[in-house]
Amino acid sequence: MVKEQNKKYESAYAFRRALEDRLNNLSKKExxxxxxxxxxxAFDRLLARLFKNKQNKWLLKGGYALELYLRDIARTTKDIDLSIPEKKKINKEKIRELLQEEAEKDIKDYFQFLIGASYQDLHQPVYGGWRYPVEAKLDNRTFTKFHLDVGIGDEIISKPIWQKGHNLLNFAGILPAKVAVIPxxxxxxxxxxxxxFPKDKRNNSRVKDLLDLVxxxxxxxLRKAILKQSIEKTFQNRGTHHLPEKLESPPADWGKVYEKLADECKSSKGNTDEAFRYLDKYWEKLYKFW
Structure with a gap:
């Protein structure tokens, strides 16, 4: 007798119905x-396609990379961030074509992905980057939508880490993605x-960086020698501002947003004052390396 958790579904319709039932139950239970x-x-299924060919140049970074490092500790993220470390400028249309080509791979999970034209430029990566809209479809219906950020040219000092994605589709015999993540x-x-980043160019969206650093x-x-090299290279290559000896405390209007994020991932540093003191103490010790 085939166990339920290893059951295969013969159509997209059957799989979708089973998946939606499970997600609804899990949502209520947890x-x-x-x-x-x-x-x-959707993130896992897209990444399974993008990293099926291990020769691809991109690496996962950002909030979802943290989620794979830390699992249930990390904050919720609404998008995917990729880094392409190559030291050359790449056309945004070419990137979209490459992403769509990989996204169209049939890996027997019934999902489809449509990657739209870039609608926003990214400026912090060395050679910039772009934001692309993504629509995940299942059984010819929209499953969810999100965006995909791709940054170009940030140098990686040590080897990427291969992480497994979430195992939410085991009931259908679908293995989680294996993803190359930045160190x-x-x-x-x-x-x-x-x-x-200078205050006049910084906004509330950066409040998540304070929590992520904590x-x-x-x-x-964190390996101190590699961390030092990584910080030096990032500041040097991006060339936006100097490496600061002292950190500035976060703006007062970050408070409520931070507290909500910290509560979500059960952080012991529940407000911006606690978080900043913790980060500042670590940075003070780290800066002595310079």
Missing amino acids: GIALDRLRKKI REQQFAEKIHSYT LLIQHCK
Whole structure:
């Protein structure tokens, strides 16, 4: 007798119905927003396609990379961030074509992905980058929508880490994606670069960087020598501002947003004052390396 968790579905319709039933039950049981569960699955299925060919040049970074590092500790993320470390400019239309070509791979999970034209430029990566809209479809219906950011030219000091995605489709015999993720030290370097961006160019969307930096320090074993190199290279290559000896405290209007994010991932640093003191102490010790 075939166990239910290994059952295969013979049509997209049957799979969709079974998946939606499971997600609805899981959402009610665990108190997790249904759209968050949908996005987790869509992220995993798109990344399974993008990393099926291990020769591809892109790496996962950002909030979802943290989620794969930390699992249930990380904050919710609504998008996917990719980094292409190549030291050359790449046309945004060419990137979209490459992404769509990989996204169209049939990996027997009934999902389809449509990647639209870039609608926003990214400026912090060395050679910039672009934001693309993504629609995930299942059984010819929209499953969820999100955006995909691709940054070009950020140098990676050490080897990427291969991480497994979420195992939410085991009931259908579908294995989680295996994804190449930027090293934790590079993640910290890019986060501290964003956090220390000049105030007139910084906004509330960066409040998540404060929490992510705290989580990286608390839960990841950051290798100091590699971390130092990663920070130096990130600031040097991006060339937007100097590496600061002292960190500036976060704006007062970050408070409520931070507290909501910290509560979601059960962070012990529940407000911006606690988070900043913790980060500042770590940075003070780290800066002595320079």
